[in-house]
Amino acid sequence: AWSKENPPAVVSHILTNGHSLENLKIPNADEGRIAVVIEATKRLREKHPDTALYGLITGPFTLALHLLGTNIFMMMLETPEKVSEVMEFTKEVSIAMANYYIDAGCDVIAVVDPMTSQIDPTLFETFVSPPVSDLFAHIKSRDALSSFFVCGHAQQNIEVMCQCKPDNISIDENIPLDYVRDVCLKNSISFGGNMKLTVVLLMGTEEDCQRDALNCMDIGGEQGFILAPGCDLPYATPTKNLLAVTKLVHEPYQQDVIRTLADTQKEDDTFDMSDYGKMDKVIVDVITLDSESCTPCQYSVEAVKRAVEEFEGIVEWREHKIKHRESVQFMTSIMVKSIPTICIDGKITFVSQIPPKQELVAAIQRRIFEKLRHKIKTQKGSVLLLGKDDNELASLRPVAKQAVHELGADVAIEEITDEKRILELGVSKTPAVVMLDYKLKSEGSTPSVAIVKEWIKEVL
Secondary structure, eight states, X not given: OOOSSSOOOXXXXXXGTTOOGGGOOOOOTTSHHHHHHHHHHHHHHHHOTTSOOEEEEEOHHHHHHHHHTTHHHHHHHHOHHHHHHHHHHHHHHHHHHHHHHHHHTOSEEEEEOGGGGGSOHHHIIIIIHHHHHHHHHHHHHTTOEEEEEOOSSOGGGHHHHHHTOOSEEEXXXXXXXXXXXXXXXXXXXXXXXXXXXXXXXXXXOHHHHHHHHHHHHHHHOSSSEEEEESSOOOTTOOHHHHHHHXXXXXXXXXXXXXXXXXXXXXXOOOOOOTTTTOSSSEEEEEEESOTTTOHHHHHHHHHHHHHHGGGTTTEEEEEEETTSHHHHHHHHXXXXXXXXXXEXXXXXXXXXXXXOHHHHHHXXXXXXXHHOSSOOOOOEEEEXXXXXXXXXXXXXXXXXXXXXXXXXXXXXXXXXXXXXXXXHTTOOSSSEEEXXXXXXXXXXXXXXXXXXXXXXXXXX
């Protein structure tokens, strides 16, 4: 799938669509997009001989997951030998890609394997360590350097990553930098990270970026630390923010200035989430970096989509990409700390974990039973915002939208400026708010007159 503001993302899995491993081949350097990237690398090498170039390749486990889909997690337990066969193939693909980049002039081969954050150290050592160790040994034999990059909540695997003997390990903001520092230095491995991508580099000021960079530098220290963004920069990251970081790194005076400045960074306002999840429908929220560019986020969203299909009409799902300030506010409001996270009715349920479909379905079902012991019926209402003109409506609009957002409600908001209709609603002074409430009272049977009278009393 192609996107205007993100790299292309894998959305289908060839080894689950009727193809066999024997039918796959290692791509050549002159094929497809690989040829374009290799040509760009050669031009950069020639133009910038003193700049270290990183060649990023898809790590063996993440590539295996792209080929097999999330079935790989169950296969590791049920048919481990088949997973190992695929991993052997993806290792050879990674070695080939490393060779293409090294031949084109890259100094560092970065093995980007974000999906390893989804497995524990035991599975990592069983399926990932052997092929990745071979890969790093090959890169070293070519007189190049290597980096092992993982994003997401992968703290449990830092030790076993070091045992694969890369030259560097790089992480994102999900993992404490001081923890990675201590583990890596103990193993004589350099480490990189972990500037905040969205709230700082994308949405922050130049001073915010310098402050975050200085904090990383203070934690990382001067031995083996590489200051870097935690993951791919969002496309809209302001150039001035990156230049500000560069200035800080190269000018000790600017570091002194930032140290002496008062911390003026303000936390985003949070939403009042006390009533979130009290609507009839169950709301499944997925907090992501961006499912179009972050592989673990993509598979988390896909897992939610598949599970929600089992609950047509009574469960809704939403993705909150923290590239947008409102999503950052939502994330802060429900106290989410790691990406991706799946919440059910505002309650954190799966943290940096892609749940099997049946497990997620069961979690949603439990929430449904908590809310209603019978079939959920949708209650739909409307909020009418009345004003004589757009200026009057401007004051009501953000209040209504935030109220609906904080409730997680499925409520339509209608704006009315027609004077005749406003009068018909019994309103003589604007701005005004009118609530329309529609409730199902009878279905499949004829109620008695007495019952209907009681219903009418409710709206008098």
